[in-house]
Amino acid sequence: MIRKKVLSELIGELKQDPQIEHWHEIPEMEAKSTSFPENLDPKIIKALQHRGINSLYTHQRSAYEAVKRKENVVAVTPTASGKTLCYNLPVIDKFFQNSNARALYLFPTKALAQDQKTELNDLVDEMEADLKSYTYDGDTPANIRQVVRKAGHIVITNPDMLHSAILPHHTKWISLFENLETVVIDELHTYRGVFGSHVANVIRRLKRLCNYYGSNPAFICTSATIQNPKELAEDLLGEKVTLIDNNGAPRGKKHIAFYNPPIVHQQLNIRKSATKVVNELASRFLREKIQTIVFARSRVRVEIILSHLQELIKDEYIKRSIRGYRGGYLPNQRRDIERSLRNGETIGVVSTNALELGVDIGQLQVCVMSGYPGSIASSWQQAGRAGRRQDESLVIMVASSTPLDQYVFSHPEFFFSGSPESARINKDNLIILSDHIKCAAYELPFRKGESFDDLGAEEVEELLDYLTEMRVLHQRAEKWYWMNDAFPAHNISLRSAAQENVVIIDQSDVASHKVIGEMNTFSALTLLHDEAIYLHEGIQHQVEYLDWDEKKAFVRKVDVDYFTDANLAVKLTVLEIDKEKEVKDAVIQYGDVMVTAMATIFKKIKLDSFENIGSGPIHLPEQELHTNGMMIEFADHMFQELGEDEVEQVLLGLAHTLQHVASVHVMCDKQDIHAVPEVKSVHAELPTLYLYDKYPGGIGLAERIYAQSSIVMEKALHFVWNCPCEGGCPSCTGIPGSEDRKEKAWVLKLLSYLTEEENL
């Protein structure tokens, strides 16, 4: 019989693999514990001891003490470090001091809320205390809702419910608002970008109502590792926050390997498929019954990897103990998978980032990531899934050939230097802000001179005046009253970026039309026009009819060998320049821009040969987007030797590079920021590159890129420089280089032009 290999042997073997580009070891760490605080209620201590907890980790105690001092806290804790005690301990302690005290827990998703409720109830049961905790979400039955409103000591919900169900109906929640002592915000780092900006305003509304009902709750937040947890928390809460980062949880030795698949096409710099490599690597461990988690980028990938893994592994028993986990699975099925992972029945799991958040699945030994997850913070969260308290663990990241992945692989220091991305919000984005001012006015009339938390009374009044003119509010006797028959919270979604989305309806089954997705109007112009081929979870659909007025796209499943590519004529108008700096003969500006986009024609392109096999016109109205943008204006003479077409190619390459590098730098989704070149700009008639926020009013991304433009340019320069291709490739400049391979050289030239000056 062949002896099973242990993890350390496999690690040794993997180290020898030539495709390993970087190997990093994180040493183990002993636990740092302290005793229970003296004033902690003995019942709590007894219950904890009963559960085998005889001391606290340093960070748990610090959090408890800070809350005792009536401070707001944000605790930064890696996966599996006992973060729930950071808030449960102070909350339960407050309950023992005052049995009327209420707490509100906010989790970004429903599933996490359910998890927490179970854990909390287990702990409370041990204490035999009459502390009632309930989840309140879309699934809560109507008869239970009454009970939750009146008697729930701890109400566990999500920001969306708070926004649309609790705050607008606050008169039914009076006992909660009057006695609210603590608000817990878990997974703080997920509240960034547009979503975070919305949530920050929901918090402003929450605080406003608390103030009305005479309570002043303290906030306890927990966050995964990001660069600026304290700043984000203070921004989100509009208050001073104490940072707790003295993590005292123990940790085993952790290996992190960067695996870059071999190049299979030298000139085009195309690598072996990451999915294949992931399958091979993961099956090595699974065969030896080493618990492994594989992270894939999309739901479809999960299914593909799962079926391949099951093919690769012959052992029937192991085959059955590999499961998938993704959104779209039913809650019960998910619970079952989580349980079987904890008790070891399931050896392998293939997941989307759904398992990145704090769902409790215990700790596995190996984590394989298919591609860079898009941000350092979520990489560390995924990596945190591997590593039991004392044992050795291994994390392998497999690169795909996208520029993002290759950038990360060529700059491991970017990953390990200990500065994960910072998370930003812009809660004063006008569109978002005015939406929430509406909701707030619906909830409670504004008084003259009233501020909106940290937003000054003057600005508030300007918005109120605007809404009064729009006949949404009515001013009487120094107060602004809601005077409209709408329910504003229903028209405002915290999660969607664009205000109005196109709903995608699959009518393949004539008897039952099904909504399969939605898309913002801007993207819909080029992806959902009549006759477009739209891919949904890997399945081709043809758009039969796009009802632009009703924002509905009717699609039907098809099987064709082409895809469609639409031309979008984008025009940028600079409305106002707020900031400006010169770099030699180039000018970098930041300000308000208006983007007008019109889809013109689409082409049908054959899948295998990329031949153009037909085209058609698109008849859709012009779209306008008013946002913030950054402009890089080059002097004409820099391009003297190039023709207009060539200039455009070079600028396109630069745009591609900057869009990727900048989105990594400001920690946003690639889709949140857009880069567009213009050979002759409208306002200055100069070759210009625009980078703008793809959300009405802007969310502060372009502003940040402007502020740190020299760093971004430098990063971009290094990245293109270090790309092994010759004249540009999909990984760096986005387009395969033309025959004389000028683009890459020119992109490098422009980038170094922009950076050198700054170094002087």
Added chain:
Amino acid sequence: MSLKKKLLRMKPGVKEEEKTIPQEPEDVDKFKELGFYPFYLDGDISYRRKVLYPFTEENNLKASLEKLKNIWKMDEAAHPLHFSKEVGNLLFFDTETTGLSTGAGTMIFLIGYARVLEEGIEVTQHFLTGPEQEAAFMGGFLDDFSEEDIIVSYNGKSFDWPQVKSRHAFLRRELPKLPEAGHIDLLHAARRFWKNELPSCRLAVVEEHKLLIKRHNDTPGSLAPLLYFDYVHSKDPFPLKGIIDHHEQDVISLVRLYILLAEKACTYAEHTSAAEHEAAAHWWESLKQWERAEHHWRLADKLADKPSSQRLYRMALNLRKQNKVVKAITILESLQAAKYPHAEAMEELAKYYENTEKNLDKALKAVETGLTSAAPEKTVLKLRKRRDRIRTKKEKTR
């Protein structure tokens, strides 16, 4: 750029509305024209209109309600429509609001209620002259409302009353406590009687078909919020006249509707149809009042133009509940002989033969009759199970 200008640019298509310059005429006269008079409460002004509509000889609603009160008095089980206080304590209640959602931003701008007095129906309506006057407006209503009162509404349990509670919660520091009054919601009753008969149970539909009220040149209720917003801007209440009059008519309709429904439920009134008797019977059965229900079943059977096996089956069940076994079995046996036997009735009959009479042959025959009829799958499965069990039993006894 100012915030306002920016917003206007970001939302193309929305034009600044022209400012309406509010004229400041004598409010009082305008309201008097509509029949509303100022009403002072702790220095605050609120407007209300009180009108008495005397009864005609043949249509004395007070007498009808007194009669009902006496009938309810004799009932041991509290029927949802019953009341035990004075007729004058019935408060036929309705509101008009600035929106259909029940959130904190929806206001009530019109509260109306009718009381039935000796000489006629007295309708009171309170009007909210502006959002800042809400305390006086609500105060005016509370002044006229006590714990002894019973609210009679149409869908008030899930809409109007929660809304009153929500508004009251805002003003709870300025107003007396909201009394915990009884509440009869006629929507539930109307649904019980007419769900299958009417296209919908909206009050307007019920009025038209059951109270035979036809309205002409009526302002649709859906316009109420918009007309009110216009009023708030223009200060001219006259365009709201249609809404206010409609609302007054609504609360008067509630009186007549209550009498109609209560008579159908607790008397054996002539205006009650076979289907309505069945509904009344179901309702009493849900309150475990088998004997009251039996009367309605019998009247339904008498009035119906054709016999119904479902009704007979229900009547048999009712009789079994009252332990009138022989009568029940007679009905069930009559059903067995019918051309299309009733499957559930056959199951019931088989149960009796099998368990009480211990006649397996008869039981088996009943089950088999049941299986020949078209029945829902659940019943068929139950019948099959019973058939198999009876057969096994028969084997054993042989």
